[in-house]
Structures are given as structure tokens and as C-alpha cells.
Amino acid sequence: MSDMSLSDIESDITSMTISPSQDGSESQGVGLSNPHLAQERRAMLDLVNKLHSTGVQVDIDLPQIAVIGSQSAGKSSLIESISGITLPRAAGTCTRCPTECRLSRSNGPWQCIIALRFITDSKGQVLGQARNEMFGPTIFDKAQVEERIRRAQRAILNPAKLAKDFLTGEDEDLQSPSELSFSTNCVSLQITGPEVADLSFCDLPGLIASVSREGRESDIKLVESLVTSYIRKPSCIILLTVACETDFENQGAHRLAKQYDPQGKRTIGVLTKPDRIPTGEESNWLPFIRNEKESLENNWYCVKQPGSSDIKQGITWAQARTREDEFFSMTPPWSELEGIYQKYLRTSNLVDRLSSILSDLISKRLPEIQQELEKSIHQAHTALNQLPKEPSKQPMNEILDLLHTFVNDLTAHVEGIPDRDGLIQRIRPAQQKFRATIRATAPNFKPIERKYAGKKKLPRARFLANEEEDGVFESEEEEEDYGSSHGPGLAEAHSGTKRKRDAGPIYVDEVMARAHQARTRELPGNFPFIVQKTYIDQFLSEWRSPALILCKAIHAEIAAHIKTLTKKHFSSFGQGGLEQRVNVLLQAHVNGCLQRTEAQINWLLDIENRPFSLNSHYLSDYKDKFLSLFKGTRREDRCSDLNAAISAYSPPPLIATRSGVPVQPQPQQTGIAKILSGLVEVGMLGIKPEDLPKLLPSDPMEPALVIMADVRAYFQVAYKRFADNVPLAVDHELVLGAERGVLKILYGGLGINGPDGHRICKDLAQESPQNADRREELMKKLERLNVASQELLRL
Template sequence: MDSQDSNILSSEYATRRKRLMALITQLRGLGAQADLDLPRIVCIGNQSAGKSSLVEAISGITVPRDAGTCTRCPTECRLTASSGKWECQISLRIEFDTKGKRLSKPKIVQFGAIIKDKTLVEIALRRAQAQILAGDPTDKGTMSKLLMMNEDEIRTFSEQASFQKFSKNTICLDITAPDVVDFQFIDLPGIIQNAEPELVNMVETMVTENITGNSIILVTLPMSDDLENQKAARLAQIADPEGRRTIGVLTKPDTLTAGSVRSRANWVDIIEGRKHPLHHGYYCTRQPDDSERARKISPEEARRVETEFFQKTEPWNTCSEPSRFGTKNLVDKLSNLLTHITDQALPALRQKVDESLTASTAQLRKLPPPLTMDPSSELLSMITGFSSDAQSHVNGTDAHVALVQENRSVYRKFKIAIRKTAPEFRPFLKKEANGAALARWDDSAVVDEEPLEPSDKSPNDPVIYLDDLRKHIRSSRTHELPDIVPYPAKLQSIEAFVELWEDPISECFTKVNEGFKRTLIDLIHEHFSRFPALEANIRSLVNSEIEKYESKTLQLLQDLRRLEKVPFTQNEHYLSVTTDKWHSHYKAVRAGAVDGPTGKRKRIAADQGTTATAKPAAPPATPFAPPNGFGLPSSSPFAFSGMVGTAPPAGQAEATTSANPQTAPAAPALAAPKPASFAFNPAPSPSPALTANFSKAKEDVERRANILHMLAVEGYEDLTFPDLDRLRAPDEYETELKFAAEVRAYFQVSYKRIIDFVPLMINHNYLSDLVGSLQRVLILGLALGDVSRAAAYLAEDPQVVSARTKLSSKQKRLLEVRNELVKFGV
């Protein structure tokens, strides 16, 4: 490679090194060191280990020297090669408060003007350190005074009681000169051993924190003492057990006299790597002694004297590692090493920035956002949101359906509970009833209701027989005429089942209220949990409102139940139809036409009120002319299809009667087609008993249809199958049957009212009215107009505020760091 190519490569390397040093400086200014392990060289050493002299030799400046400890805060020296004259700018990087707590973002404070005379740096460093230790490093008043003080005045100023002994805030020196190498390092206070334990620990902690991770540890080791005795060497070994990041700098070689043969040989073994080996090895420097400093020799003169010393003094001049001697060799090594580790660290730094950004963003999302409005407006917004959500849950809107669905389940159970209170009338005498059969009684078809599930039935419901009814009626009779049921008898029977409604109503409200209160508590926690005091007040106000509406609603429900004790309805048509249905049903069961007690009523639609009008087109050729096996056309509601034993659609006949009970559809004209056998779709063979029962049902329908047909021929039109039951001979218990039908029918009327009105009252008078009042109640109860009270309610948990502030600052800092890395090309 020719000299021109070498110069180009050297220039490119120097340019990149300069850019890398500038990048690290920029990142430190942003506070990246709080989150990232930035590459750095850290200079440590025991007190009086020659560290100050080494710093002077590397930086080319004079640093303060006093008896005892002089350096009391970190000093970051940043050297930049330039074509201009020598200049130095001192600034303070404030990262910690007076208690040592890291600030969210560093403050960079420029301290004084640019220094162009090297001799003024020492006093400027004394002033800068005093500014950091004085308390508030950003105080411009203190700075103005310090910039005018001489050394004695600074010393007096530093003796104040409030003055800190040490600080982790940093003095930064930006030195530009034509004769320096692009390089930067951090000089830490010397490790002390003979001082208060608190101060000793403070300095050691500062050193330990700075020599971890991506740091190159530059440990100064005076050759006047054995290496094993030096605390700085032990701390470096703890931080870097394998010695891959440590460089030993041996100082004060001129203190070893010619007679110190064993000591000199020991240090040569260390320099040449035979003892205490380190990955980057050791360097030996010689700095001006006291007399030379007194003569104020120049840096150039000091380097010349150093070179001559190592060239002429044994055993250093015969060492096999001559590149290990001299400050220049050390600086070149450090500069190249820092450039290398910085270049190598950038991709990992970028990855760490991205990972930290993702993590901090995720953590921020877990915290409640900061309040953006004034306390009163913020509180009003929160109350409005809570009230709106409560309304949505009650109405079942905006996907908040759980409460409404839960209430529907409660209301269904309430309906069943009320239905189970129906009076259990049986059209038999006690001696005629079979107890086991009566337990299977099912009258759901009569009332157009779905049959109750076995689990919904109560086996202990009292059964009322005809002889019980007769006794009850007689016990209420006074001046009534025969067969006239006294009003008190009916009233007592109605009051009896209404009294049974108290528990179902109370239980229904209790169940709905439990779910509602649980929902409100959850909503209160969801909306106000970040403010514990506010949440407690909201819960108290809401509970008070709940109690008020509970009392009011329970009273309304009791009033509603009491209203039902007095018989009344304007739904007379339904009452009349239902009374007739029950009367016909009881009479049919009593006559044996319907197998009531067995629980398997024959599903004969004719017994449910279906009518037949007889207008025959021609007289029948035979009493039975069954086109489909029942003497009915296939379109007739009485026509059965499917396999034997299949009932007609449930409620089909009832629907016809209920739709127009006064005008029934005409029965079909019974023509005389060819006799046909009973037809059904092939299916598994039914049991003989089932076939026999169905055959009997078939015969009953055919027989009754034929009777209606013959009556129609005689002019008795518009008759129904139940009309045939009325043609039966008077029953001696007709009064009781009629009484049972009327009471049971009125139960159906009031039952249908109560199962609607109770849920409606709970939904509207309790749930809707209560949530509708919440916003007004909370605004008044919290005294929303009082700004100070609103502010007190919204006082956040200090820990939450602190965590959010830290994360927000970290996120902002990382974004700035990432921008700088992107600009650099990482």
C-alpha cells in the first residue's frame, strides 16, 4: 500500500473516530447513559496514585491539586483534533439532584466563557466543582459569584455547612487543539481509605457504578506500592474478573531506586504479561515530579523527559515490550480501543433502544393517562362516563348485555314461581282420586303454556277436591240463594294464591338487585379506581341512592301485590273464554272423556274448543267415512299425520278458539268417499298399549264428529265439541266445577298481569330511574362546583405520578437517542 492510500485510510479512520466521539457526546447530553451502556474509558485509582498527573498528561491541561482529596465529582474530558488554536469549554452535566436521585433528563449548563489560555483551566475547574457541590448547580447567581472568585475565596466558599462532600454530577471539558487525538475519558475521584465510612462507601459506589458494562477500566497503579495492596486494582478485578476490559497504567516508575532490584523485576514481569495478565496489558508512564511541576515545564517538555527516561533507565530500556512505555503509546492505544468498542457497540445500542422503547410504551399503556382538563371538568367527564355506562348495562346496549340477560333468567324463574301458585283444583272427590296419578297432573295445554319441567313442579302443593270446594262454599254462605256462590268464597280463594306471591316477588327483586349492585360496584371500580378517595365517596353516594330506591321499589311491589287481592279486570273477554275452557276441561275430566289424573290427556283438539258446522253436501253413506282414518279431510285441524301416537301441533286447536271464541269455524261436510284404512307413515312398531290408546282416541274423534254432523243436519249449526260436554246430565257438583273454573281463570288473568308488571316495575321504577339519577346525585354529592374539592378528589397516587413521569421521560429520551443513531446511520 503506497503512502497516498495509507493517508486516505488514515484520514477516513480519523473522520469516523471523530464522528463516533461526537455521537457519544451527544448521547450523553441526552442522558442516554441512564438507559444504555455507552462505551467509555473510566480512569480510577487510589488517592495519590498519580492519577491527576496522568490526566494532565493525556489532556494537556493542569488540574487542581490539594492535600487530601481534591477531585470530588466526575470529570469528563473530551479531546477533539482541529486545525484551529487550543480552546476549552467547561460545562456541567447535571444528572442527579442533591440526594443522588437521577433526574428525568440531564441539564447541560455552560460554565463561563470559552477558555483560550491553558493556565486558566485549573482555577476554572475549581470554580466549576464548587458550583456543583454548592447545592443547586443551575443557580446563575452562585455561578456569577464563583466566576469572580480566586482560589482562596473558593476554598472559603467551599467550607459552608451546606456544601456537599461529593457529587455524581459531571464537569465536562471540551478541548479542541491541533496536537490532540480524538479521544474522551472520565476521571473519577480517587479512592479514599482514611475517611468517614459514609464517604468511603460513597466514592467506592461511584467507582463501581461507572466501571461496569461497556467501560474500559483505566486503573492507575503507583509502582511505589505492590499491586496486590491497591484497592483500585481489587475493584477493577471484581468488575472485570477475566481482565478483558482493564488496562493497567503504572505510574511513578522514577520512585523505584536502582537498589529496588526485586521490585523492578516484578514490575517487568507484570508489563511483559507473566504476572497478573490483562487482555489489553499494562502501560508505564512517567510524569513530571514536584520540582518539574514547580518549574512549570510544558507538556512537550514533559513528554521529551519521559521518552529519555525510558530509553536510558534499566530495566525499562531492555524490556521486550517497548510499545508499553510512554504516554503517547497509551493515548494511541486508548483512542483506537475506544473507537473500536464504540463502533462494535452501536448495533447493540440501537437494538437496546428499540427494545426499551417497546417496553416503556407498554408500561405507559398500563398506567392511567394524565388528566388533561381542570379538576371540575375532568370529574364531570368521569361522572358522565360512569352514568352512561351504567345506563348501557341496564338497557343492554353497546354490547353490555350480561345484566339484561341475567335479569331475563331471573324473570323466567319468577314466572315459573308464580305459575306454581295456581290453585290445584281437581274435579274429583277425595275418595275418587289416585294420589300417585294426581302427582302427574298436567293442565298446561288448557292455559296455552309450556309444560313445567319436572324440577319446576312442587310435589307438596295442596290439592283441592270437589268436596273441599263444597265445604269452603258452604262455610261462606249467608243469605245467598241455592247454587249462588258467595262473593267471600271467591275472594278468599283469590287472596289465598295472591298471598303466595310475596316470596317470589321479593326473591325476584333481590336476585335482580344483587346482579345490579355487583355491576355498579364493578363500574365504580373501573371508572374511579385510580383515585381511591374518590372511589370510596362515589361508592358511598351510590349505596345511599340504592337504599333509597330499594325502599321505594319494595313498597311499590307490595302495593302491586295488594292490588291483586281485590278481583278486577277489564279483560272480560279473556276471562270469559278461559272460564269456559276450564269449565269444559273439568267437566270432561270428571266425565272421563279426558284422562286428567294420568297426566296423559288425549291430545284431542276437539276438547280444546274447536267447532264444527254441519252443512253436508250429501248425507253420509255410512256413519264412518274416514278419508284419512278419522272422518276428517287432511286439511282439518283434527287430522293426524305421521306415525301412530303423534299429537297434532300443540295449541293448534286452542289457537282457533282463542282467536275468535264466539264464531267458530264450520266443521267440514262429511261426504261418503270410499272407506279407507287408517294410514300412517312407516315407523318402528308402537307398543300394543300405545296402539290401543290411539285407536280409542280415533274412535272418540270419529264418534264426536259424527254426532256434530247429525246435529248440523237437524239444524243445530255452529256447535263445538265442548258443546257436547254441556249436553251431559247435570252434575251434582256443577256449582263447585263452575267455581273452580272461575277462580282458575281469574288466576290466569292476574298471573299474566303480575309476571309482566313486576319485571316492568323493577326495570323502570328501580333500575332505569336509579341510573338516571346517578349523574345528578354524584354532581351534588361531590360538590362539583368546588374546585379545591375536585382537585383533592383527583389527587393521584404519588407512586403512579412518579412512574408515569419516569416512563414518559425515558420514552422521550429514547426517541431522541434513536433519532441520533438513525442520523449516524445505525
């Protein structure tokens, strides 16, 4: 049985029915069975019927006719005149669930297949796809249709019971109270035969203004929403029935039709029960036929169906059409209408117009339907591809493959990938900051007395500028000078890494004082190594915190990176249980790596407690350079007047004699000349002016300068060693350690290599109900769309 789109519920209809002939057939074609219908038009109607049979109307707006009207508007009689069958009249059943009619002309015998279409389950929850159940065998006798429909409607209204029980139930069972007053589920009729119209339509619920004592107020909104679900579609032809026995303004079906078709382009109006118009009020309805009132593009029609007395006498469909023709031909004012409006009277004219409108709409929509099908198929495939991978029938093999792929990816990341957001690239700033922080702990020795602090500008250690990319700052004053002379970029780069000098600069007189305080049994002029060790311990004490901060920073980056990789590889598997468990295991593993790394850092700090270096040449070279820097600074300060005099001194020019041998005149006995002359007198020959500072007495602070040079030189050796060893330890224990042995950890932690491995893998592979339902819904949708697409290709 083919699927239809969501059907609506019809309210009680009290209009009269048409009885089939005694032999169950009619002598003429029923409804739209027009022998002169063009072959092309019939082919298009057949195609749309086939498309409806695929159920694709749930996804695509297919052309169809929806019959709507208010309660007791004569809808049932109109439908019977089109379909040629009799609908049930038992109160409380015929109007409580929708009926879909799919008519198809064939060369075979007349037959009717009745099915139950369930759109919601017994709890009222909407199903992913409509479920069809055959309700009894195929019917070949029209007289049996009414009773079968009545029983089918009762089955719809009692979803907790088996539908087959209503096929053979007694009459009293069919009269008992139903579980539901209304249902969105429907009865579907598929009627074929040589005298049947090629037409599909849905008998939608009659709109109700109030409910009975057993009913619910919510039923009013339910009926209206079901009608709306059909007529809001652009390809729905609205067949609006209006009973002439009731004031037009009181019939709510027109309000809904106008709301969703305000221009009246796809609405066909049908006036029913013209024989019940009070005498003298017929003229109130003639403006509709003339399209002067509530005008519609396809006009208003008027039909007359048999009355109750005719039904009791067993009137046939052909006889009903004859009496209808007699009524409009002989009854004023209908018989007096101009000839141009006579075509809007009688059922035959209505169904001919319906056929024309429907076929024209189908012809227009077919190219669009093809495009919509292709678009819907593409969207369904896209949505299906976006869902997590469907669970494997061999979950253990799939999980093992996922784990191996993940570990290989993790290995590539800890080794380094050429990507801006790679793990190595992300931890590099922390390593650089660590090195700069350690470098900033250098002792800030000043080769001047504290009393001159801020009064004398000290030179930079320029011999360090070329070997350290981040530069060297030997005093706060020099930092400012260096930043201004090398541009803002480098100064900004160091703004966050300058050392916090809690004790401030260390002046030479303070070093000298500490050296004297440390002397015990040393000979005069000798000072113990404990002085250097004290200053070394000071900068070593500042190394622990930056090293541990580096560990924490890299640990955070690794944990976040692993979490990202875990999500990448496992998020689409099962319900997320595998991803969650892998995350827990890996975070515990990385935390263990952090603990081992911190232990290594503490070990490196411990071995630095004893000053040591086999790189004696490197250490001696730095000591000489720093000592020369410190001495030169003090020498320039102590001999500033002498140096100025030496710079200003110039030897007298040579005087030529008659013999041609130049003779230097006797030097003046002042300043530098006087000093040089005196040195010659005491036998010190060959002394040059620039040699004079060497003759001055030694600097009393020279022992302190040696201590400062020792400590400063050792810092250069130790800090570079430590600034390399710590990142190496972190890389070995934390970065590379994050991948080391991880596959074994995952195997053991997940338990997939144990006796319960298959059960664990099966549990982990279970798909979430939401994804499973969504996949099933999309697969069914694709099936409908593909079948419909194939039907179009056969046109």
C-alpha cells in the same frame, strides 16, 4: 452543557500533577490527538461525543471509557497526561465528587467549559433528569482550570448554598467543613482545541477501604456502588489503574473489574508508579506486562508520571513524556523486556490503544445503538400514551364533554346494546328466575281424597304445556315424571325454581271441608266466594318476596354497571376526584330509583289483593279446562270397573237371513249387554256403552272441584299479569330511571354550573404528582432520544 450518565466519586489521590507550560499551551498534541488518525474513526468519535452531549447515555448504553482504581493508585496523574489539564490537589475536595471529561478536537482556540451536574437534589432525592448549571465563564487559559475545578467540587459538596458563591469565595471559605463527605453529583468538563484528543471518559472514584473520622461508613458502599453503575454496562471500557507500590492483592478495584468483566474482554490494565517498586521486586510485575498473570484481552500497560520534585520545577507535558520514555528505555528490567512487550510501556502507547479499542467498539455498536434508540422511543411513546390524558387548559369544557359522553353511553346501555355483557343481558336471568318463582306458587290442587295420597298417579295439565316454556307441574309425582320424560336439561333448569310447598298438596276433601266451614246464610249447595279468596290470598302472599328480590338483584347489577361506566369515562381524569364524586352522586340516584321501584311493587301487590279480571273469556276457558281435568280424573277413578267393562264389551256380529237383511241376534243377558237391554225395556233407546257413566249419580265433591278450578284458573290470569307488570315497573323506574335526569343531577351535584364552577373544574382536573412527574420524565427522555436519533441520521 450536555448530559452524562450517573457519575461516581473519586477518593483522595496523592500522585503528582503535570504543570502546563508557561504560555498555557503545549508544542505537541495532547493524549489521543493523533494527526494520522483516520478520518472515519474521528467521525465516529465525534458522533459518540455528540450522543453523550444529548444525555442519552442515561437510556442507551454508549461506548465510553471509565477510569477506576483504588485510593492513591495514580489515576489523577494518568488522567492529566491524557487531558493535558491539572487537577486540584487540595485534600478533602479533589476526591469527593466525580469528574467527567469530554475532549473534542476543533480548529478553534483551546477552551474549557465547566458545569455542575446535579443528579440528586439537596435532600439526596434522585431527579427525573440531570440538571446542568454553568459554573463560571469559559476558560481559555489552562492555568485557571485547577482552581475552577476545586471551587466547583466545593459547590457540589455544599448543595444548600448557591453555587455562584463559590466562584468568588475567599480561600478560607473553601477550606471550611463541607455539608457532605461525598456526593453523587459531579463536575463536568468540556475541553476543545486543536491539540485535544477526541475522547470521552469519566474519572470514577478511587475505591476506599476505610473512612476518616469525619466520614461515614456508608461512604465505602456509596463509592463502590457508583463505580459499579458504570462498569456493569457492556459498552464500558474499564481502564483499571493499579499502583506498583502496593501489593496487587490489596487493591479492590481489580476485584470489581473482574466481577463485571470476568473474561477480561473490555478491561485495560494500567500499572502506575513503577519507579516506586522496592529494589529487587520489579520482576513481580513483569508477568502482568507479558499478560501471564491476571491476563486481559487488551493486555496490561505501564506508565510513569512526573514525581513531586518535577512538578515543583514546573515540568511540561512534553517534558514529562520525554522523561517517561527515558525511564523505560534506560531502567532495567523495563528496558530489557523483549521488543514485543515494549509496546505496552509508555502513555503514548496506552492512549493509542485506547483510541483503537474505543473506535472499534463504536463502529460495532452504532447499528445496535440505532435499533436501541428506535425501541426506546417506541417504549417511551407507549408509556406516555398509557398515562392519563394531560390536564386541559380549559377543564370546564373538558368535564362537560366527559359528562355528556358518559350520559350518552349510559343511555345506550339502559336501552340495550348487542353485547353479551350488556346491562339488559345481565338482568335477564333475574327476570326469568322471578317469573319461574311466581309460577311455582300455583296452588297444588289434588282432585283426590287425602287418604289416596301417594297411591294414585295423577295426570298432567297437558293443555298448559304448549303455552308455558318452562312447563307446568301439578304434583310432586308429576314433576319427577315430567323431568324424566323431557330430558335432564329442562329438569335442571327448574331445579332452583320449584315452589316451596309449606302446606303441601291441597286435596279435594280438604277443599270441601273448608267450603262447608265457610257457609253462613247460603242456601244448601251454595258456597261463599270467600273460599276462593282464601286460596287466592295464599299464593298472593308468596309474591312479595320474589318481587323485592328481583328489585335488589337488578339494583345491584345497575350499580355495578354504572360503576364500570364511570371508571371507563372518568378514571383517567385528574387524580380520580371526578370519578369518585360522580360515583357517589350516581349511587345515591340509583338508590332513589330503587326506593321508587319498591313503592311501585308494593302498589302492584296492593291492587292484586282484590281478585279482578276483565279477561272473562280467558278466565272462563281456563276454568273449563281445569274443571274438565279434575272431573275427568275423578270420573276415571270412580268408574274404573265400569270403564274396564265398557272397553271389553263388543256387540255381537250380525247374522244374514234368507231375505238378505242382516239380523242382530238377541244380546246375552250379562254385563254391559244386560244393562243396555234393560235400558231398552224401559224406553231409553239409543244409549251407547260409553254413555253409561253419565247415568251414575253426581260426584259429591263437585262443588270443591269447581272451587279448585276457579282458583286455579284465576292464578293463571293473575300470575301472568303480575309476572309482566313487575319487570315493567322495575324497567321503568329502576333501569330506565337510572338514566332519567342524570345529567341535571351531575351538574347540580358537582356544582360546575354554579358561581364556583371554574374553580371546582380546575381542582378536579389537577393531575396527580406521580403522573405529572412520570410525564415530565418521559417527555425529557423522548427529547434526549429524538435529538440522539437526529445526530445518528447526520452520520
